[in-house]
Amino acid sequence: MPNSNAPKVAIVGGGVAGLAAAIHLHRLAPETQITIFEASGRAGGVLETIYDSPYLIERSADNFATLLPDALELCKLTGYTDQLISPQQNGRQAFVLSRGRILPIPVGFSLVQPTRVWPILTTRVLSWPGKFRMLGEYFVTRRDSTEDESLQSFATRRLGREAFESLVEPIVSGIFTADPARLSMQATLPQFVKMEREHGGLIRGYLAARREDAAAVSRRASGARYDQFTAPRLGMSHWIDHLVKSLPTGCLQLNQPVVSIERAAATNSRHSWLVKTAANEQKFDGLILATPVQHSARMLSSVEPTIASNLSQIEYASSAVVVAIVDRRDIRNRVDGFGLIVPAKERRPVLAISYTSNKYAGRAPDDQLLLRIFLGGATHPEVMDNSDDELIATASQQLREILGWSGTNFRWQAVVRWSQAMPQYHVGHNQRLAETMERVRAAGPIRLCGAGYSGVGIPQTIRSARIAVEELSKLLDQSFSERS
Numbered sequence: 001m002p003n004s005n006a007p008k009v010a011i012v013g014g015g016v017a018g019l020a021a022a023i024h025l026h027r028l029a030p031e032t033q034i035t036i037f038e039a040s041g042r043a044g045g046v047l048e049t050i051y052d053s054p055y056l057i058e059r060s061a062d063n064f065a066t067l068l069p070d071a072l073e074l075c076k077l078t079g080y081t082d083q084l085i086s087p088q089q090n091g092r093q094a095f096v097l098s099r100g101r102i103l104p105i106p107v108g109f110s111l112v113q114p115t116r117v118w119p120i121l122t123t124r125v126l127s128w129p130g131k132f133r134m135l136g137e138y139f140v141t142r143r144d145s146t147e148d149e150s151l152q153s154f155a156t157r158r159l160g161r162e163a164f165e166s167l168v169e170p171i172v173s174g175i176f177t178a179d180p181a182r183l184s185m186q187a188t189l190p191q192f193v194k195m196e197r198e199h200g201g202l203i204r205g206y207l208a209a210r211r212e213d214a215a216a217v218s219r220r221a222s223g224a225r226y227d228q229f230t231a232p233r234l235g236m237s238h239w240i241d242h243l244v245k246s247l248p249t250g251c252l253q254l255n256q257p258v259v260s261i262e263r264a265a266a267t268n269s270r271h272s273w274l275v276k277t278a279a280n281e282q283k284f285d286g287l288i289l290a291t292p293v294q295h296s297a298r299m300l301s302s303v304e305p306t307i308a309s310n311l312s313q314i315e316y317a318s319s320a321v322v323v324a325i326v327d328r329r330d331i332r333n334r335v336d337g338f339g340l341i342v343p344a345k346e347r348r349p350v351l352a353i354s355y356t357s358n359k360y361a362g363r364a365p366d367d368q369l370l371l372r373i374f375l376g377g378a379t380h381p382e383v384m385d386n387s388d389d390e391l392i393a394t395a396s397q398q399l400r401e402i403l404g405w406s407g408t409n410f411r412w413q414a415v416v417r418w419s420q421a422m423p424q425y426h427v428g429h430n431q432r433l434a435e436t437m438e439r440v441r442a443a444g445p446i447r448l449c450g451a452g453y454s455g456v457g458i459p460q461t462i463r464s465a466r467i468a469v470e471e472l473s474k475l476l477d478q479s480f481s482e483r484s
């Protein structure tokens with residue numbers, strides 16, 4: 001029998017953030033009556049696996065990082081860690097296209113940070129002036145201002161234009177599908193901003209960290225970065241199904257898009273929020289919006305117009321992924337790593353090619369290669385106007401030119417479109433977000449979480465859900481103990 005005095009909480013959005021919020025809330029306050037409203041007919045949001053034997057294909061994320069532990073912790077909490085696999089041992093390296101050639105990313109170069117001298121001196125990705133400019137980072141003075149700046153500004157200032165264009169831009173903008181001239185350093189790579197502030201630079205920061213913990217730093221720099229990633233052996237959808245099974249019975253309501261949110265009643269009332277779907281409306285004591293920011297803005301537009309207007313300023317970018325399965329024997333160039341990034345200066349429509357079946361076992365038969373070709377992003381929005389056939393033709397042409405693919409048709413193919421799916425953390429994001437979250441806290445028992453706020457990766461979205469739950473349940477605890 002549900003306890004009629006227990007707090008009722010609505011979670012809107014059944015992506016990984018919404019599911020994580022429900023699991024954490026149930027653990028923290030088991031008596032809470034939780035309802036998850038999910039607009040579509042399935043949970044998981046952007047996370048979804050296509051199973052077409054013998055292939056296992058991820059529509060979006062194919063793995064997650066473990067350094068920020070929240071995703072792994074959720075797996076531990078729900079008994080899923082035995083289903084996680086590590087990237088394959090062979091081919092743990094990535095490549096960059098450089099004037100049409102496929103070259104390895106220099107060992108020890110991590111996002112924006114050079115940590116080894118020899119691989120930089122010997123790489124063919126940079127010219128000699130470019131190499132010396134990058135290593136000269138050691139002597140670049142610290143920036144005085146504490147204002148946010150763009151990735152482009154930070155990387156060019158510290159490492160030089162050539163290193164930015166040849167390495168940093170394709171590595172970092174590929175992760176965020178963003179325009180590096182607008183991407184906020186403080187919101188996306190705060191660890192390097194802090195490093196400059198505390199140690200005077202990136203190389204200095206690396207050396208200081210090495211002095212403190214030589215063993216850990218040398219492990220990180222020795223190309224073992226892939227140890228910091230994991231994937232569900234049977235795909236993201238299997239993980240999502242497991243999370244759904246870990247929810248309190250009956251709390252997930254599919255095909256229930258929330259249309260609006262209203263305040264239910266004035267003070268001293270038990271219920272605070274009225275959640276309206278097309279079919280009905282229900283009262284709740286607390287609310288967690290785990291929806292993409294633009295959707296949250298729409299739902300809040302009448303009850304909290306300022307918050308809604310702030311949220312609607314966070315932009316999203318679109319991208320398309322062409323999934324192609326090819327015979328390995330039809331590829332002339334090297335595909336022995338995990339993937340290839342393509343700098344904007346190469347002037348190609350492709351952002352990156354992931355050699356997905358090299359990364360994790362069980363994705364395709366050994367004599368075939370599962371490729372994911374990423375197109376579009378913030379800097380190429382026009383790509384989304386192309387038909388599926390045109391996108392496949394573009395991808396085929398790029399594979400011919402870049403990898404020397406000589407096949408006529410792909411063995412298997414799909415086009416996955418991500419319309420307005422990647423939040424863009426533009427310069428000033430953290431400051432605007434802090435102001436918005438302050439308003440949200442002042443609005444009562446409501447919290448926001450998901451990819452639009454403090455990190456786009458799966459661990460970050462789960463962390464944002466955990467924090468939202470902790471804050472909300474504290475607030476509900478207080479108000480329920482005051483009433484009793």
Ligand SMILES: Cc1cc2nc3c(=O)[nH]c(=O)nc-3n(C[C@H](O)[C@H](O)[C@H](O)COP(=O)(O)OP(=O)(O)OC[C@H]3O[C@@H](n4cnc5c(N)ncnc54)[C@H](O)[C@@H]3O)c2cc1C
Nearest residue numbers: 013015016017039045046060061062257258450451457458
């Ligand atoms: C192509 C791509 C590749 C990626 N690769 C990686 C990767 O390799 N590693 C990694 O860590 N991250 C990756 N990410 C990012 C990561 O997958 C996402 O940030 C994360 O899954 C977002 O989860 P979420 O729950 O915040 O949002 P979503 O998954 O967008 O879920 C939001 C949910 O809210 C629902 N909803 C919307 N409006 C309403 C409404 N009005 N009422 C009810 N429900 C509503 C939606 O239907 C959806 O189910 C990738 C993302 C993309 C798009």
